[in-house]
Amino acid sequence: MDRFIIRGGRPLHGEIVIGGAKNAGLKLMVAGLLTSERLVLSNVPRIADIATMRDLLCQHGIAVEDVRGDGSTLAVGGEITSTEAPYDIVSKMRASILVLGPLLARCREARVSLPGGCAIGTRPVDMHLKGLETLGAEIRLENGYINARAPDGLKGERIVLPFASVGATENLLMAACLAKGRTEIINAAREPEIGDLVECLNRMGARISGIGTGTLIIDGVEAMHGAEHAIMPDRIECGTYACAAAITGGDVRLIGGRVDHLGAVVRALEEAGVEVAQEEGAMRVRRTGALRGIDIMTEPYPGFPTDMQAQFMALLSVAEGASMITETIFENRFMHVPELVRMGARINVHGSSAIIRGVHALSGAPVMATDLRASFSLILAGLAARGETILSRVYHLDRGYEAVERKLAACGADIRRVND
Numbered sequence: 440m441d442r443f444i445i446r447g448g449r450p451l452h453g454e455i456v457i458g459g460a461k462n463a464g465l466k467l468m469v470a471g472l473l474t475s476e477r478l479v480l481s482n483v484p485r486i487a488d489i490a491t492m493r494d495l496l497c498q499h500g501i502a503v504e505d506v507r508g509d510g511s512t513l514a515v516g517g518e519i520t521s522t523e524a525p526y527d528i529v530s531k532m533r534a535s536i537l538v539l540g541p542l543l544a545r546c547r548e549a550r551v552s553l554p555g556g557c558a559i560g561t562r563p564v565d566m567h568l569k570g571l572e573t574l575g576a577e578i579r580l581e582n583g584y585i586n587a588r589a590p591d592g593l594k595g596e597r598i599v600l601p602f603a604s605v606g607a608t609e610n611l612l613m614a615a616c617l618a619k620g621r622t623e624i625i626n627a628a629r630e631p632e633i634g635d636l637v638e639c640l641n642r643m644g645a646r647i648s649g650i651g652t653g654t655l656i657i658d659g660v661e662a663m664h665g666a667e668h669a670i671m672p673d674r675i676e677c678g679t680y681a682c683a684a685a686i687t688g689g690d691v692r693l694i695g696g697r698v699d700h701l702g703a704v705v706r707a708l709e710e711a712g713v714e715v716a717q718e719e720g721a722m723r724v725r726r727t728g729a730l731r732g733i734d735i736m737t738e739p740y741p742g743f744p745t746d747m748q749a750q751f752m753a754l755l756s757v758a759e760g761a762s763m764i765t766e767t768i769f770e771n772r773f774m775h776v777p778e779l780v781r782m783g784a785r786i787n788v789h790g791s792s793a794i795i796r797g798v799h800a801l802s803g804a805p806v807m808a809t810d811l812r813a814s815f816s817l818i819l820a821g822l823a824a825r826g827e828t829i830l831s832r833v834y835h836l837d838r839g840y841e842a843v844e845r846k847l848a849a850c851g852a853d854i855r856r857v858n859d
């Protein structure tokens with residue numbers, strides 16, 4: 440199994456190219472199920488989750504062609520030959536649940552494994568299922584599978600989500616594209632990745648309005664067609680490398696980074712004493728003074744993203760004064776805390792809040808990654824720490840970050856991947 444060996448204490452200087460967004464790319468690949476024509480996606484990140492989605496689409500009979508031979512452009516297309524999403528793939532990656540809506544809309548049936556919980560929370564899919572039932576689907580849960588049918592097709596309806604769930608919004612949005620009549624999704628999630636999906640769906644012939652708002656209106660169409668779409672830059676990858684520049688006291692240009700997608704993160708960085716500027720085609724992040732403690736609460740977009748919480752925990756571990764981080768989205772997203780504490784951080788967790796008392800310096804230690812963003816928080820701690828950090832279970836990181844060691848080393852970090 441791969442591990443990272445990091446020797447801390449080097450400020451990062453240089454440029455990092457931000458890749459396509461994992462959380463947009465996965466859904467855009469699923470959108471390919473809505474037509475048999477080719478959907479060509481560019482700016483695809485070369486990460487393990489995309490490979491898993493490719494396996495899932497192949498299981499449904501859909502071809503995923505690597506157009507340039509380097510994984511950056513994928514053409515998705517073909518006839519659906521199986522409507523089953525099996526446990527071995529869905530349990531690897533929760534975003535697999537998103538095939539449910541499109542399969543139902545297109546084939547009028549689907550059998551999708553229940554994803555189950557994961558390291559950060561139980562993550563039920565009740566809102567996905569209830570919404571699809573509102574559109575006319577019959578759903579039975581049997582032997583760990585969701586068996587869904589819509590023999591007469593789906594019918595547009597008004598759906599009020601009790602919480603602005605990203606996944607439920609996307610599943611219902613894609614299902615509604617081919618439903619008869621108008622669907623309204625009230626309290627829809629407003630994450631930029633949903634806007635990217637809507638843009639692509641409209642290019643494929645869908646009729647969706649309300650982009651970026653809490654109300655999406657979808658007028659169902661008979662059929663959709665092929666299209667070309669460039670995946671938006673990954674705002675979480677960008678925010679993560681912004682934290683790397685900040686924690687090391689460096690100066691980095693994040694190529695493709697967009698301040699407008701990262702409002703709450705940029706405000707938090709600035710409050711903590713980090714300079715952030717939008718330059719042409721890049722976001723520049725640098726820190727010359729001390730880091731200051733701040734309070735953060737995770738919220739649905741445009742609030743502070745839960746996917747940046749672990750990285751800020753590492754950053755605030757070395758800030759002057761105390762900070763408080765409150766996690767409101769997932770009930771178990773503090774798995775990185777004991778690992779950061781092993782590196783000398785002073786953090787106490789009380790329910791959904793963590794109090795962080797900044798220390799002068801962290802010290803390198805062997806640590807273990809528990810989930811995707813937690814993994815990067817330990818890399819950040821390692822980049823700032825005195826001595827050597829050995830991070831194991833790097834496979835969590837490879838799910839969602841491309842070429843981490845290359846991008847960081849190009850800016851002067853001492854980090855290498857070993858396989859032993």
Ligand SMILES: CC(=O)N[C@H]1[C@@H](OP(=O)(O)OP(=O)(O)OC[C@H]2O[C@@H](n3ccc(=O)[nH]c3=O)[C@H](O)[C@@H]2O)O[C@H](CO)[C@@H](O)[C@@H]1O
Binds near residue numbers: 561563768
């Ligand atoms: C692949 C992808 O895009 N993943 C992102 C997506 O996950 P995901 O789409 O799973 O996140 P949701 O917004 O759906 O989940 C938010 C909260 O709602 C709960 N919930 C959700 C659906 C449901 O039917 N019932 C229910 O109770 C979840 O357990 C969680 O506590 O949005 C999250 C919140 O921004 C991000 O952290 C993930 O990186």
Ligand SMILES: C=C(OP(=O)(O)O)C(=O)O
Binds near residue numbers: 462532811839
């Ligand atoms: C939680 C995340 O992803 P997923 O929903 O795929 O688990 C994430 O990207 O931080």
